[in-house]
Amino acid sequence: MAYKLTSESLHTIREKENVQMVPFIEPKSSRISMNITKTADILDGIGQDVVIDGSFAYVAAGCGGLKIVNVSNPIAPAIVDYLEDGGEALGVYVLGSYVYMADGEDGLEIIDVSDLIDPVEVGQFDDGGMAHDVYVLGSYAYVADGEDGLEIIDISDPTAPVEVGQITDGGYANGIYVVGSYVYMADGEDGVEIIDVSDPTTPVEVGQIVDGGYADGIYVVGSYAYVADGEDGLEIIDVSDPTAPVEVWDLFDYGVDWDYHFRAWAHDVYIEGSYAYVADGEDGLEIINVSDPTNPVEVGQFYNEGPSYTRGHALGVLVMGSYAYVAYSVFDLAIIDVSDLTTPVKVGQFDDGGTA
Known part of the structure; x- marks a missing residue:
């Protein structure tokens, strides 16, 4: 079984802002952006998304493509191999022997990883959008495609993926989650959209909430x-009626540092048991008790000490067992011991010279 960690937020393509990468500055209004002018010199890929499958992490590393990392020893994760084809790997999903990668302007790429030391691209679908995230269920890949919204792609033949459905309403599709016949889409300023995909060829929006x-x-x-x-910050929405989603709580933390950057910016969330783990920008990893969704309570936090340009940004998070795997902007992957939720401790990290 694959576990998904996402960090859809730190992308090189954005329309509304023009912010330098180093030092990283949080958005002035609503959208994160970067203007990377020396990618080849300063970056070896930007870690955007990670899936843990067994003892291996599959990292969508921006311009660095797909990276496969052995995480069997959390204290000393190690690179196994990588595959880079000139796209911008932003999202990744693993199912069986295939990696499905949201590769920015290169669309959806399908990679055979049956041999971990020799990953091979076997299929691709690109229609000119900006693929940010991907979720696979059954014979379909559901792609959050930026301004192109939701795209549904038939992957029954991995060597020849075919688009069968699409829907967009003017938002910016960043993240995606699929449950049964519904797609839940994090759509930027358009909030959360709920889409009925019982007929994949004719997706229909049935609910939306914007705040x-x-x-x-x-x-x-x-x-x-x-x-x-x-x-x-973290918002909790009752979706028991998909046609009428209702916000039941939000929990935000306006951390502002000495150089007036917004520290707290919720990029990603992962739920494990009664706890939400939030990748919260410079405020790091926040651990929140959500046993009562109407009254969440923060119980623990981890963040790097130091000034803004060295502290880094928590961009994505996944929890498995006693460890939280956090995509950080100062290293590809931080591995944090969360056995004591009130005092999370970093025990290992993977950094191949790039910026997460």
């Missing part, structure tokens, strides 16, 4: 959608 934040990541459990909503 002024910037929906970046999403995780759905039971009757609730947990949304990483940028400056608005």
